Amino acid sequence: MELIADILLVAGALGAGLYCFVLARRLSRFNDLENGVGGAVAVLSAQVDDLTKTLSAAQATATESTQSLAALTDRAEGVAKRLELLVASMHDLPDAPQEDIQEPMFVRHSRANGGVQQ
Numbered sequence: 001m002e003l004i005a006d007i008l009l010v011a012g013a014l015g016a017g018l019y020c021f022v023l024a025r026r027l028s029r030f031n032d033l034e035n036g037v038g039g040a041v042a043v044l045s046a047q048v049d050d051l052t053k054t055l056s057a058a059q060a061t062a063t064e065s066t067q068s069l070a071a072l073t074d075r076a077e078g079v080a081k082r083l084e085l086l087v088a089s090m091h092d093l094p095d096a097p098q099e100d101i102q103e104p105m106f107v108r109h110s111r112a113n114g115g116v117q118q
Contacts, residue, residue: 031038 030036
């Protein structure tokens with residue numbers, strides 16, 4: 001009886017060893033850096049790093065643009081206030097008499113002397 005138990009125990013140990021060997025080979029192929037999931041994870045990790053750098057640069061550019069736009073908006077509001085004051089002060093000026101305004105006068109020169117004007 002002990003002999004049968006020992007044989008079964010050895011067979012079980014050999015089966016477990018074979019199973020571990022097969023699993024180790026599968027795991028090494030699974031983690032292969034060129035063809036397996038390990039390669040895909042390495043590529044995705046590199047892409048995440050690149051995207052993180054790009055996102056940081058885009059955020060910095062957006063912050064600079066926001067600050068520049070805010071400064072230009074403040075400046076435009078100041079100019080608009082000055083223009084409103086200038087337009088309001090124009091209403092205080094007396095109207096110009098219509099007699100002082102001269103109509104433009106166009107003069108046509110003759111082409112005598114070969115088209116040379118004197």
